[in-house]
Amino acid sequence: MWETTKRDFVVSWTRTIAFSCAENEYSFMRETDSLSENGSGDRKEEIMRATYRVFRTEGYAGLSISKIADEVGVSKSALYNHYSGKDELLVAFLEYVMDKYSDEIQHSDTENPIVYLKLFKKTLLSEESIENNGNSDVPIDLFETIMQLKVQAVHNEVFREHFTRDDQFEHERLADRVRSGIEEGYFQDVDPDATAEFVQTVVEGAILRQTTTDSTSLQNIRRELDEYLRCRLIADPEKFNLRD
Amino acid sequence: MWETTKRDFVVSWTRTIAFSCAENEYSFMRETDSLSENGSGDRKEEIMRATYRVFRTEGYAGLSISKIADEVGVSKSALYNHYSGKDELLVAFLEYVMDKYSDEIQHSDTENPIVYLKLFKKTLLSEESIENNGNSDVPIDLFETIMQLKVQAVHNEVFREHFTRDDQFEHERLADRVRSGIEEGYFQDVDPDATAEFVQTVVEGAILRQTTTDSTSLQNIRRELDEYLRCRLIADPEKFNLRD
Numbered sequence: 001m002w003e004t005t006k007r008d009f010v011v012s013w014t015r016t017i018a019f020s021c022a023e024n025e026y027s028f029m030r031e032t033d034s035l036s037e038n039g040s041g042d043r044k045e046e047i048m049r050a051t052y053r054v055f056r057t058e059g060y061a062g063l064s065i066s067k068i069a070d071e072v073g074v075s076k077s078a079l080y081n082h083y084s085g086k087d088e089l090l091v092a093f094l095e096y097v098m099d100k101y102s103d104e105i106q107h108s109d110t111e112n113p114i115v116y117l118k119l120f121k122k123t124l125l126s127e128e129s130i131e132n133n134g135n136s137d138v139p140i141d142l143f144e145t146i147m148q149l150k151v152q153a154v155h156n157e158v159f160r161e162h163f164t165r166d167d168q169f170e171h172e173r174l175a176d177r178v179r180s181g182i183e184e185g186y187f188q189d190v191d192p193d194a195t196a197e198f199v200q201t202v203v204e205g206a207i208l209r210q211t212t213t214d215s216t217s218l219q220n221i222r223r224e225l226d227e228y229l230r231c232r233l234i235a236d237p238e239k240f241n242l243r244d
Numbered sequence: 245m246w247e248t249t250k251r252d253f254v255v256s257w258t259r260t261i262a263f264s265c266a267e268n269e270y271s272f273m274r275e276t277d278s279l280s281e282n283g284s285g286d287r288k289e290e291i292m293r294a295t296y297r298v299f300r301t302e303g304y305a306g307l308s309i310s311k312i313a314d315e316v317g318v319s320k321s322a323l324y325n326h327y328s329g330k331d332e333l334l335v336a337f338l339e340y341v342m343d344k345y346s347d348e349i350q351h352s353d354t355e356n357p358i359v360y361l362k363l364f365k366k367t368l369l370s371e372e373s374i375e376n377n378g379n380s381d382v383p384i385d386l387f388e389t390i391m392q393l394k395v396q397a398v399h400n401e402v403f404r405e406h407f408t409r410d411d412q413f414e415h416e417r418l419a420d421r422v423r424s425g426i427e428e429g430y431f432q433d434v435d436p437d438a439t440a441e442f443v444q445t446v447v448e449g450a451i452l453r454q455t456t457t458d459s460t461s462l463q464n465i466r467r468e469l470d471e472y473l474r475c476r477l478i479a480d481p482e483k484f485n486l487r488d
Contacts (some may be wrong), residue, residue: 061305144398151395153456154388164457171459197461198446198468205449212397213408215415217441224442224476231475232468 046072047079048096051089055145060152065089087158090149094162113181117229147211171196178233187233195233199225288340290316291323295337299389304396309333331402334393338406357425361473391455415440422477431477439477443469 050071054063063086069076083089153159175196181187202225209216230237294315298307309330313320327333397403419440425431446469453460474481 059305061303147398148395150452150456151392154391160456160458164459167453167457168459191464191467194461194464194468197464201446201449201453201465202442203449204452205445205447208394208448208452209411209445212394212404213411214404215408215412217438220435220438220441221445223435224438224472227476228468228472232471 043072043074044096047082047089048093051093052145055090055093060090060148063090087152087156090152091158091162094146094149094166113177113184113186114234116177117181117233144211147207167200171200174199181233186235188235190233198228202228287316287318291326291333292337292340295333296389299334299337304334304392307334331396331400334396335402335406338390338393338410357421357428357430358478360421361425361477388455391451411444415444418443425477430479432479434477442472446472 047068050068051063054067054071058067065079065083065086066076068089069079072079079089083092149159150163153163171193175192178187178190178192178195182189182192202221206216206218206221209221210218291312294312295307298311298315302311307330309323309327310320312333313323316323323333327336393403394407397407415437419436422431422434422436422439426433426436446465450460450462450465453465454462
């Protein structure tokens with residue numbers, strides 16, 4: 001049940017990749033490493049994997065359509081037929097990674113919104129998901145990549161549109177769950193949008209802290225988020241223990 | 245009282261600049277613009293202001309010791325005498341901005357830890373502080389600059405050390421206030437470190453959302469943070485209204 005639910009658990013953007021599907025992520029990146037050797041996969045896959053490899057080596061500033069073309073072994077103009085520039089290519093990469101996991105991740109079969117919230121929390125704020133999946137530090141690499149691209153949205157409209165869309169998608173999913181939880185009597189009569197946004201904010205803040213400082217305690221953040229949810233959201237705190 | 249407390253309010257790193265001292269920030273940046281024209285200020289100030297100008301134009305990738313030297317009108321080697329590279333120069337810039345406001349910002353004279361928390365929240369999570377200080381969008385520019393530098397900490401040890409140190413400094417300040425609030429009976433018997441880290445996480449998440457998407461509602465985040473504080477921290481919710 002846990003495994004199925006975990007897989008079916010719907011999350012959006014980058015966190016999908018960075019946290020919830022750590023194992024898949026790892027295999028994605030292993031494939032990434034070996035793709036150019038065995039030549040398998042279609043052209044789009046190949047371009048996306050080359051994009052990831054080049055970004056990891058060169059960073060945002062050093063990445064160019066030209067370098068990706070060299071890496072894939074196609075002409076620059078062939079790439080320009082599909083992507084008008086490196087920003088469009090990188091947003092396509094972000095969407096590709098999201099789609100890849102959306103294929104595997106169906107709508108959640110978790111009817112109980114409290115169980116859903118537990119999974120949300122466990123999935124997004126777990127050290128195990130980030131670091132201890134037994135597969136080296138590869139997932140945190142992809143996660144860092146996404147954070148570096150996210151900050152491009154500060155001053156770049158192409159990325160800003162992407163991350164706004166992604167953020168709203170996740171927001172709707174989460175707010176809908178809160179809404180149905182209220183209707184079904186699991187939750188108190190809160191503002192679903194405010195509650196969803198607050199949970200998103202905590203998750204984003206935790207990710208930012210985790211990737212940019214050495215002093216973050218996800219355990220503390222998780223525990224205090226529990227307290228917020230218990231106090232603000234859960235209709236009957238005695239009946240449901242979010243720490244499970 | 246409010247003005248004095250606001251000025252004396254102790255916060256750390258970049259949020260000091262980005263939020264709490266918007267007016268000073270603005271004058272800092274006005275000076276920045278005019279410095280090269282009137283030639284006033286000492287050399288260090290001049291280098292820091294040149295750093296800010298070049299960063300705003302060129303970004304992290306385009307900034308170099310050489311460009312800063314040109315901007316200031318000194319030799320490259322003169323700059324290398326003080327900074328071993330551009331990362332050290334940029335960290336010096338971050339520390340300079342923090343010091344600049346630390347001079348003005350004394351230890352808080354707010355004895356009541358609930359008033360302190362109100363100020364903390366009002367200062368860090370206020371649209372007014374960010375956008376509506378009547379002085380154009382300049383403060384958000386500096387704020388964006390800092391977020392762009394912060395994400396360098398993802399993979400750059402020099403920035404990571406700086407932001408970890410900064411984060412810990414702010415954490416200690418905040419946790420101490422929670423600790424004394426517990427001793428004085430204002431707060432419940434919580435874990436001061438966990439509470440402080442959670443508040444920091446919410447603030448960081450709000451900043452990240454605010455700078456990278458168009459869908460953030462600081463009002464929602466502020467309201468839910470109130471609910472968390474009311475429920476988790478305040479000993480007598482009837483007596484103290486955090487929304488003031």
